[in-house]
Amino acid sequence: MSADELDTIARFFAPLATHPAARKLKDDLALLQTRGPHAITTDTIVEGVHFLPDDPIGTVAKKALRVNVSDLAAKGALPFGIFLNLSWPAARPAAQLAGFAEALGEDLKRFRSALMGGDTTSTPGPLTISITALGRPLRRRAPSREDAKPGDDVWVTGVIGDAYLGLCALKGELKTLSPRDHETLAARYRVPEPPIAFAAAVARLARASMDVSDGLLIDAGRMADASGLAIRIEAAAVPHSAAAQRWLAVPENASRQQRLLAGGDDYEILFTAEPERRAAVRRAAARAGVAVSRIGAVEKGAGLALVDAHGAPLPLGETGYRHKLGG
Amino acid sequence: MSADELDTIARFFAPLATHPAARKLKDDLALLQTRGPHAITTDTIVEGVHFLPDDPIGTVAKKALRVNVSDLAAKGALPFGIFLNLSWPAARPAAQLAGFAEALGEDLKRFRSALMGGDTTSTPGPLTISITALGRPLRRRAPSREDAKPGDDVWVTGVIGDAYLGLCALKGELKTLSPRDHETLAARYRVPEPPIAFAAAVARLARASMDVSDGLLIDAGRMADASGLAIRIEAAAVPHSAAAQRWLAVPENASRQQRLLAGGDDYEILFTAEPERRAAVRRAAARAGVAVSRIGAVEKGAGLALVDAHGAPLPLGETGYRHKLGG
Numbered sequence: 001m002s003a004d005e006l007d008t009i010a011r012f013f014a015p016l017a018t019h020p021a022a023r024k025l026k027d028d029l030a031l032l033q034t035r036g037p038h039a040i041t042t043d044t045i046v047e048g049v050h051f052l053p054d055d056p057i058g059t060v061a062k063k064a065l066r067v068n069v070s071d072l073a074a075k076g077a078l079p080f081g082i083f084l085n086l087s088w089p090a091a092r093p094a095a096q097l098a099g100f101a102e103a104l105g106e107d108l109k110r111f112r113s114a115l116m117g118g119d120t121t122s123t124p125g126p127l128t129i130s131i132t133a134l135g136r137p138l139r140r141r142a143p144s145r146e147d148a149k150p151g152d153d154v155w156v157t158g159v160i161g162d163a164y165l166g167l168c169a170l171k172g173e174l175k176t177l178s179p180r181d182h183e184t185l186a187a188r189y190r191v192p193e194p195p196i197a198f199a200a201a202v203a204r205l206a207r208a209s210m211d212v213s214d215g216l217l218i219d220a221g222r223m224a225d226a227s228g229l230a231i232r233i234e235a236a237a238v239p240h241s242a243a244a245q246r247w248l249a250v251p252e253n254a255s256r257q258q259r260l261l262a263g264g265d266d267y268e269i270l271f272t273a274e275p276e277r278r279a280a281v282r283r284a285a286a287r288a289g290v291a292v293s294r295i296g297a298v299e300k301g302a303g304l305a306l307v308d309a310h311g312a313p314l315p316l317g318e319t320g321y322r323h324k325l326g327g
Numbered sequence: 328m329s330a331d332e333l334d335t336i337a338r339f340f341a342p343l344a345t346h347p348a349a350r351k352l353k354d355d356l357a358l359l360q361t362r363g364p365h366a367i368t369t370d371t372i373v374e375g376v377h378f379l380p381d382d383p384i385g386t387v388a389k390k391a392l393r394v395n396v397s398d399l400a401a402k403g404a405l406p407f408g409i410f411l412n413l414s415w416p417a418a419r420p421a422a423q424l425a426g427f428a429e430a431l432g433e434d435l436k437r438f439r440s441a442l443m444g445g446d447t448t449s450t451p452g453p454l455t456i457s458i459t460a461l462g463r464p465l466r467r468r469a470p471s472r473e474d475a476k477p478g479d480d481v482w483v484t485g486v487i488g489d490a491y492l493g494l495c496a497l498k499g500e501l502k503t504l505s506p507r508d509h510e511t512l513a514a515r516y517r518v519p520e521p522p523i524a525f526a527a528a529v530a531r532l533a534r535a536s537m538d539v540s541d542g543l544l545i546d547a548g549r550m551a552d553a554s555g556l557a558i559r560i561e562a563a564a565v566p567h568s569a570a571a572q573r574w575l576a577v578p579e580n581a582s583r584q585q586r587l588l589a590g591g592d593d594y595e596i597l598f599t600a601e602p603e604r605r606a607a608v609r610r611a612a613a614r615a616g617v618a619v620s621r622i623g624a625v626e627k628g629a630g631l632a633l634v635d636a637h638g639a640p641l642p643l644g645e646t647g648y649r650h651k652l653g654g
Contacts, residue, residue, distance in 0.1 A: 021367075026553055027471045028398045028537055029368035031464070034361035040348075040443065041356035042459060044412040046450045071355045085371040085412065085457040116367065123373045125452020130412040132369060132459040137358070144354045210355055226353055 012101035019081055019114035030083070030116040032134075039077040039135040039142055043067045047089075047126035050265075051190070052170055057096040058103030059190035060127070065107050067213065068133035070194035070267040074211035075142040076203025077135035078196060079111055084118035085130040092127060111196070139203035143271065148208035148227035152272035154296040155281060157195045159241040160216050162188035164263020174247070181243040188241075192267035198292075201284035202271055208298075209271035216261045217316055219270055220296075221304040230301035235261070236309045239293040258315065261306070272298050339428035346408055346441035357410070357443040359461075366404040366462040366469055370394045374416075374453035377592075378517070379497055384423040385430030386517035387454070392434050394540065395460035397521035397594040401538035402469040403530025404462035405523060406438055411445035412457040419454060438523070466530035470598065475535035475554035479599035481623040482608060484522045486568040487543050489515035491590020501574070508570040519594035525619075528611035529598055535625075536598035543588045544643055546597055547623075548631040557628035562588070563636045566620040585642065588633070599625050 010025060017025045021032040045064050047053055055063075065082065072079050084104075088097070108115060113133070166189030168174050169182045177185070194211070202209050208227055212219050216238065224231040235257055240248065248256050273281055278294070285292040306314045337352060344352045348359040372391050374380055392409065399406050411431075415424070435442060440460070493516030495501050496509045504512070521538065529536050535554055539546050543565065551558040562584055567575065575583050600608055605621070612619040633641045 023471060026473060027402075029366050029402055029404070029462075029469070031402075031469050032365045032367060034363065034365050036361065038359045038361050039356050040359060040410065042410045042412055042444060043446045044414055044448050044457070046414055046448055046452070048451050049449060075354075075356055075358075077356070083367065083369045083459050085369055085459075087371055087373055087455055117369060119370045119457070121371050121373055122376060123453065123455065124375050125373070125455065126450065128414055128450065128452070128455050130371070130446070130457040132410050132412075135356075142356070142358050144350060146353060 012098055013115060016101065016105045016108055016115035019116055021081065022114060022116040025115070025117065037137050039072055039075060039137050040132065041068050041071040041135070042130060042132040043071065044128060044130040046128050055190050057099045060129070061100045061103040062107045062191045064129040064131050065104060065111070066192045066194055066267065068131050069111055069196060070192060070211040070213065072133060072135040073194045073196045073199040074202065074209050074269045075137070076139055076199050077137045077142060078199055079113045079133045079135045081114050081116040081134045083116055083132040086118065086120045087123040087128040088120065089127050090122055090124060137203065138200045141203065143202060143206045143209035145208055145210040145223045146226035148223060148229055148272045148298045150229060150298055150300045151275065152207050152298040153275055153278065153294050154220070154231055154233065154270070154272050154298060155292050156212065156216065156239070156268055156270050156295050157198055157290050157292055158266070158268040159239045159244065159291070160212070160266050160268065161244050161260025161263055162241050163192065163265035164260055165244055165247060166190070167265065177247070181246060184243050189265055192265065194267045195269055195290045197288035198269060198285065198290040201281070201288060202269060205273050205277050205281055205284060206271035207273055209269060212266040212268045212270050213264060215264045216266065216270065217304060217306065218262070223270065224302065224304050227298070230299045230303055230305065231296060232299055232305045232307055233296035234309070235306055235314055237293060237295040239291065339425055340442060343428065343432045343435055343442035346443055348408065349441060349443045352442070352444065364464050366399055366402060366464050367459065368395050368398040369457060369459040370398065371455065371457040373455050382517050384426045387456070388427045388430040389434045389518045391456040391458050392431060392438070393519045393521055394594065395458050396438055396523060397519060397538040397540065399460060399462040400521045400523045400526040401529065401536050401596045402464070403466055403526050404464045404469060405526055406440045406460045406462045408441050408443040408461045410443055410459040413445065413447045414450035414455040415447065416454050417449055417451060464530065465527045468530065470529060470533045470536035472535055472537040472550045473553035475550060475556055475599045475625045477556060477625055477627045478602065479534050479625040480602055480605065480621050481547070481558055481560065481597070481599050481625060482619050483539065483543065483566070483595055483597050483622050484525055484617050484619055485595040486566045486571065486618070487539070487593050487595065488571045488587025488590055489568050490519065490592035491587055492571055492574060493517070494592065504574070508573060511570050516592055519592065521594045522596055522617045524615035525596060525612065525617040528608070528615060529596060532600050532604050532608055532611060533598035534600055536596060539593040539595045539597050540591060542591045543593065543597065544631060544633065545589070550597065551629065551631050554625070557626045557630055557632065558623060559626055559632045559634055560623035561636070562633055562641055564620060564622040566618065
């Protein structure tokens with residue numbers, strides 16, 4: 001891109017810089033007056049890896065932001081500012097930049113956050129977007145993934161597997177879906193809905209917590225490893241949407257469900273809590289308008305077990321491929 | 328990359344997470360106890376755009392960090408922590424990851440900073456590295472690029488054009504260089520040396536300040552625009568290294584010098600200061616062991632002028648292609 005085109009970008013993005021720390025994006029850094037704890041997280045999404053080349057540019061912008069919001073919400077924090085690294089392919093129409101900025105602006109408003117800075121560069125490769133999000137913990141404590149204790153219940157918000165099915169549908173692999181299910185599931189893949197209304201409850205009630213981004217099974221396995229304990233998940237207790245249940249309603253149900261549990265992009269919250277807190281968790285979820293399901297338990301030992309309704313072990317299927325470095 | 332390989336990465340990077348905020352990279356976010364002002368900047372480098380595909384992986388790691396250190400130093404701040412977004416090509420040997428982490432670790436030690444978090448993903452495209460750096464301003468004030476005043480001197484640290492020549496040399500475009508000059512200039516392209524020892528002086532003495540990353544002329548033009556003033560640069564006052572001077576020692580010198588002034592990747596500091604501060608600037612530079620040159624002046628009006636020793640205007644040549652969004 002030429003310097004002129006990039007000055008145009010600055011015009012698109014400057015209106016999103018609604019925080020004084022951003023210096024209206026006119027400078028090379030943000031200067032933030034801070035006090036107290038800050039939560040910081042960062043995530044990259046890559047065209048062809050985390051979104052499809054023909055996904056609408058507005059949903060790409062929202063996904064790039066929301067995967068970070070998800071990390072914060074799962075730790076009981078909410079975002080207030082972001083830094084954007086945009087590597088824009090030479091071959092992608094520059095006209096899409098306006099749509100990207102518009103959608104990002106809508107979502108920043110929704111999540112009460114400002115663009116504080118960033119860097120835009122051209123790339124010979126796929127569209128690559130890194131967002132680093134600054135958040136405020138809602139309580140003094142931000143639950144980590146290593147805080148699970150033996151005897152804890154394992155909970156998950158929302159439903160699992162819709163985004164995976166949405167990706168399969170968009171790739172043309174699910175021919176039997178109704179058009180409406182196709183649309184619903186595709187939207188779940190393209191635009192995650194992290195349960196931010198539950199972030200305060202996580203901060204108050206969760207022992208260990210993390211978001212489900214790479215797949216329920218791999219993320220639960222990571223929580224078990226980080227906590228030095230075992231986690232057992234009851235397959236029948238894992239919640240699925242009506243659309244996913246329709247897809248599951250076939251004879252080979254068991255292996256199909258394992259695909260949903262191994263698939264990524266749920267952006268729900270996986271957390272543990274003491275059994276004494278069951279009623280409190282359910283009350284908090286009801287107040288937040290967020291569904292929660294008790295899907296298993298933390299136990300002494302190591303590793304992850306998936307069991308059927310009779311407690312018999314089920315195969316774990318595939319695992320995800322991404323790894324967080326923290327942050 | 329498989330989950331296994333990415334767990335290996337975590338092992339490479341975990342030793343760099345020497346700050347408690349990083350939670351040893353075992354969690355999905357950093358939790359930072361803050362107080363007072365923080366400077367935050369972010370920059371992306373892309374294989375084939377900001378470094379060459381066959382640059383040694385260690386110099387790539389250092390460049391990714393140092394372009395951010397440069398932004399901070401130019402604002403009178405020094406880094407203490409970074410977040411790393413690494414998009415690693417499927418085709419690049421995973422063995423290089425150890426070299427990347429080792430070099431990054433060396434540089435983090437050198438710049439007294441810790442890895443606080445990040446995200447690693449696979450990419451079908453070029454190696455793409457975003458680093459977001461947190462810094463402490465050395466004084467209450469961080470000079471912006473829009474603070475120039477009419478009558479200010481314009482200064483630059485170090486020498487200009489070496490990195491541009493290094494890139495040309497590495498692309499095989501400079502056949503007449505001695506092997507030693509080739510090596511020196513290539514190193515300047517691959518591993519910037521931002522003048523961090525001068526950061527405190529910038530905070531104390533500079534009016535407007537920014538780093539020279541896209542090219543002296545385009546960056547000075549941006550400073551002029553941001554300040555709503557004109558900047559005049561005397562071509563003969565712009566400092567060049569001995570290697571660059573040897574390359575300039577040909578009849579077509581004038582157009583050659585303009586290439587040096589338009590070329591990018593200098594990572595020096597461009598700043599303005601009141602003429603009354605000339606002696607103080609020179610003293611501070613001598614104490615810091617950093618070369619400074621007075622290369623022009625800020626004037627009423629608009630835009631950038633490059634002039635010869637007689638004050639006659641010279642053509643401005645090309646400009647760069649990158650744009651910072653701030654931060």
